[in-house]
Amino acid sequence: MSTPAVQVVGLDQRFTTASGEVHALSGVDLTVDAGAFVSLIGPSGCGKSTLLRCIGDLVTPSAGTVLVGGVSAHEARLAHHYGIAFQSAGLLEWRTVQRNVELPLELHGVGRRERAERARHLLDLVGLGDFAGARPGQLSGGMQQRVAIARALAEEPPLLLMDEPFGALDEMTRERMQAELLAIRERTGTTVVLVTHSIAEAVFCSTQVVVLSPRPGRVVRVVDVELPTRDEDAREHPAFFAAITAVREALRGRTPLAGALHGEDR
Amino acid sequence: MSELLATQLAQSAAPAAAPAGARAGARLALGLRRTATALVGVAALLVVWELYRAFGPVQGVEVGGQRVLPRADPRSMPGVGEVLATLGEPEVAVPGARTVGVAVLDAAAGTLRMAAGGWLLGSAAGLLLAIAMQRSRLLERGLLPHVVLSQTVPVIAVAPLVAGWGGRLALTPTLAWQPWTSVVVISAFLASCPVALGALRGLQAPGGAEQELFASLAATRRQTLLRLRFPAAVPFLVPALRLAAAQAVVGSIVAEISTGTRGGIGRLVLEYAQQATSSPGRLYAAILGAALLGLLAAALVSLLDVLLLRGGRGPGGNP
Ligand SMILES: Nc1ncnc2c1ncn2[C@@H]1O[C@H](COP(=O)(O)OP(=O)(O)OP(=O)(O)O)[C@@H](O)[C@H]1O
Ligand SMILES: [Mg+2]
Numbered sequence: 001m002s003t004p005a006v007q008v009v010g011l012d013q014r015f016t017t018a019s020g021e022v023h024a025l026s027g028v029d030l031t032v033d034a035g036a037f038v039s040l041i042g043p044s045g046c047g048k049s050t051l052l053r054c055i056g057d058l059v060t061p062s063a064g065t066v067l068v069g070g071v072s073a074h075e076a077r078l079a080h081h082y083g084i085a086f087q088s089a090g091l092l093e094w095r096t097v098q099r100n101v102e103l104p105l106e107l108h109g110v111g112r113r114e115r116a117e118r119a120r121h122l123l124d125l126v127g128l129g130d131f132a133g134a135r136p137g138q139l140s141g142g143m144q145q146r147v148a149i150a151r152a153l154a155e156e157p158p159l160l161l162m163d164e165p166f167g168a169l170d171e172m173t174r175e176r177m178q179a180e181l182l183a184i185r186e187r188t189g190t191t192v193v194l195v196t197h198s199i200a201e202a203v204f205c206s207t208q209v210v211v212l213s214p215r216p217g218r219v220v221r222v223v224d225v226e227l228p229t230r231d232e233d234a235r236e237h238p239a240f241f242a243a244i245t246a247v248r249e250a251l252r253g254r255t256p257l258a259g260a261l262h263g264e265d266r
Numbered sequence: 267m268s269e270l271l272a273t274q275l276a277q278s279a280a281p282a283a284a285p286a287g288a289r290a291g292a293r294l295a296l297g298l299r300r301t302a303t304a305l306v307g308v309a310a311l312l313v314v315w316e317l318y319r320a321f322g323p324v325q326g327v328e329v330g331g332q333r334v335l336p337r338a339d340p341r342s343m344p345g346v347g348e349v350l351a352t353l354g355e356p357e358v359a360v361p362g363a364r365t366v367g368v369a370v371l372d373a374a375a376g377t378l379r380m381a382a383g384g385w386l387l388g389s390a391a392g393l394l395l396a397i398a399m400q401r402s403r404l405l406e407r408g409l410l411p412h413v414v415l416s417q418t419v420p421v422i423a424v425a426p427l428v429a430g431w432g433g434r435l436a437l438t439p440t441l442a443w444q445p446w447t448s449v450v451v452i453s454a455f456l457a458s459c460p461v462a463l464g465a466l467r468g469l470q471a472p473g474g475a476e477q478e479l480f481a482s483l484a485a486t487r488r489q490t491l492l493r494l495r496f497p498a499a500v501p502f503l504v505p506a507l508r509l510a511a512a513q514a515v516v517g518s519i520v521a522e523i524s525t526g527t528r529g530g531i532g533r534l535v536l537e538y539a540q541q542a543t544s545s546p547g548r549l550y551a552a553i554l555g556a557a558l559l560g561l562l563a564a565a566l567v568s569l570l571d572v573l574l575l576r577g578g579r580g581p582g583g584n585p
Contacts, residue, residue: 058478077484084482090475094497107485107493 003070005159005191006032006055011064013050024050026216028064032208034158037185037192039202041247042212042220048195049087051217052161055193056084069158080108082159083152087167087195089144091136097147098123098132104154122150125180141168146177156188163195178205182230199251203243204235211250221250312346319343344547349554352547366548370534370555377518377530378559380446382566384453385514389507391454392461399462400469400495401487413462416455421517425452425524445527449518456517457510464506468499504571511567515560531556 013025024047032038040048053059054066057073068076076082083104091100099106101119110118123129126146128139136144145168152160166174178201185192196202202209209223225243227234234240322338336342344352353367364372395413399406429448472494480490522532531552538548 053478056482058481077482080484082482084479086475086478088475090479092476092494092497094500103493104483107480107483107489 002034004031004067005034005036005069006030006193007065007067008051008055009065011051011054011066012062013047013054013059014062023216025054025061026218028212028217028219030210030219032191032193034191035189036208037182037194037206039194039196039206039209040212041196041199041202041209041251042217043214043251044197046212046215047217048212049163051212052084052163052193052195056082056161076159080104080155081157082161083155083157084161085145085148085152085163085165087163089136089141089148091144091147091151093136095136096132097128097134097136097139100136100147101150101154103151108155118154119150122153123147125153125184126150126177142170142173145169149177149181153184156190158190160185160190160192162192164197165194166201167197174201179231181205199244199247200235203240203247204230209243209247211247213253220253221246223247223250315343316346319345341543341546344550349547349550352545352551355545366551370531370551373529373531373534373552374555374559374562377515377522377532377556378562380449380522380530381453381511381514381518381559381563383450384455384518385457385511385563386454387450388454388457388514389461389510392458392463392506392510393465395458395462396465396469397491399466406466410466413459417459421452421456421520422524425521428452428521429525445525446529448525449521449527449530452521453514453517456513460506460509460513461503464502464509465499468502468506469495471495471498471502500574504574507570508564508567511563512560515563519556531559 008028008030011025011028011030013023015022015024028047028051030038030051040051042048050059054061055068055073057066057068057077066073069081071079091097092103095103098116098119101122102115105115105118120129120132123132126149128143128146128150131139131143136147139147145165149162149165152162166177169177181192182205184190192205194202194205203223203225204227206225209225210219211221211223212218213220223243223246225239227237227239227243229237319338319340322335324338326333326337326342327335340348353365353370355366356363357366357369395409399409425448428451429445432443432448432451469491476494476498477490480494485493518530519532519535521527522530523536527533535549535552535556538545538552542549
């Protein structure tokens with residue numbers, strides 16, 4: 001394949017806080033191929049969000065290199081190479097929902113008319129077409145997250161970073177949003193890195209599930225997921241269950257049964 | 267896709283934002299209610315005043331040589347009617363002289379002009395100071411304590427100094443330092459402090475998440491200031507500007523008195539206080555003017571609030 005969408009080598013991340021040093025990530029190597037859908041999964045506090053931030057050049061790694069689309073994470077950020085949906089929606093309360101979605105386009109000089117058009121289209125996509133004129137404070141947590149997703153998609157970036165974007169959604173909406181995300185990816189060819197706590201979500205959406213150890217986060221295992229389809233039937237396919245088992249075992253720190261799965265130990 | 271949309275629409279039966287008209291109506295009703303409450307308060311104060319005049323001890327009440335309650339005689343406490351009557355009297359016993367009421371209004375307008383100048387100048391300076399302090403940790407650490415401390419500078423002592431320095435500034439004759447310039451400068455100095463403090467808090471209000479969002483979008487400092495920090499600062503700025511207006515008015519009055527600048531209500535209060543034995547109502551007429559001035563200043567700032575909240579953070583750009 002061409003240049004990997006994301007290439008992380010020997011990433012180490014330490015934070016110095018008032019109460020001492022926190023070792024968040026330790027020697028993380030990760031390659032995300034262009035067009036892949038990679039999920040990061042691991043116990044709370046293991047450094048998933050931190051890893052995503054390193055890829056987005058929002059924190060500077062203590063050691064190691066991060067390449068995004070073949071250039072440094074810093075250059076990639078300045079080139080608007082990725083869109084990100086944070087763990088907390090982070091909407092600007094003084095802007096309407098639509099103007100929140102327009103923000104990336106506005107900052108990057110897209111004309112008013114085109115902005116509005118794109119924003120409305122994206123809001124329809126996440127099922128919030130009726131709430132274009134509402135304030136974020138008038139929406140539920142799950143609706144706010146959907147606005148944040150629409151905002152991350154606004155520029156159709158080659159790379160989409162998502163930090164537990166469906167965390168606040170009910171099971172049904174969540175599955176619909178997953179399907180929607182897969183459809184968007186199908187259409188645009190976007191590479192996605194998704195942080196999630198849900199094994200089923202990781203397996204259903206991803207081509208690869210990266211399992212991280214408890215802090216300091218290391219890559220324990222990369223589980224390749226090969227599902228024949230990515231529709232509702234996929235959730236009942238034996239390969240789906242096999243992958244779920246593999247991820248669960250890796251999270252528990254057990255070695256998987258030999259030959260039962262595609263995947264590699266780290 | 268359309269299926270998703272349909273389900274979402276069905277689910278999202280929650281009411282959208284209330285129509286703008288209804289909100290404006292509610293705000294007006296709230297404003298009227300507040301005004302009514304304020305008027306009742308003023309009326310109650312006047313009633314207490316008149317009751318004390320009617321039933322209070324004529325010699326006042328003294329405890330250990332200290333007067334704790336004022337005398338209730340007409341010279342110390344002119345009646346409400348008397349004060350109102352004073353407004354119609356001519357100021358001096360010359361035919362065609364202006365009435366006290368007109369003099370008070372003129373003086374209030376004079377002070378309002380100086381205070382408005384001070385408020386504008388001070389707010390601009392405070393805002394610039396806040397932006398500078400937000401940009402640079404070093405500046406913040408160096409300036410912030412001084413901004414806070416400057417609040418404790420006694421204006422009455424500093425005002426003549428300012429007038430003295432200003433007078434010595436070698437400006438062209440057309441740009442000469444006028445007495446009112448000192449008043450405006452002092453009033454600006456007082457107004458700038460609350461604005462600097464409020465604006466700084468507001469500019470620093472956006473949390474890590476919002477800053478990360480702007481960083482992820484590779485927003486420039488300028489964009490971050492205009493699209494994130496300023497809008498976030500508006501709710502902090504509004505009360506700061508209100509406080510600054512009060513400071514500017516008080517600062518102007520005090521500065522007028524201590525520099526002896528004519529044409530303002532501060533000076534008039536001083537003049538009328540000297541005539542208190544012959545016409546006690548005048549002092550209160552002037553004080554009435556000062557109160558009116560305060561109300562007017564507050565009203566003007568409220569108007570600005572509405573504009574700021576509408577313009578800076580309003581829906582703008584929506585179809
Ligand atoms: N800016 C920071 N300063 C100090 N410590 C930090 C910072 N960011 C993260 N940490 C620490 O690094 C560790 C990993 O945090 P991170 O947010 O990446 O975890 P996570 O895997 O996303 O957890 P969760 O699943 O609960 O969201 C935590 O112990 C956290 O306290
Ligand atoms: Mg996290």
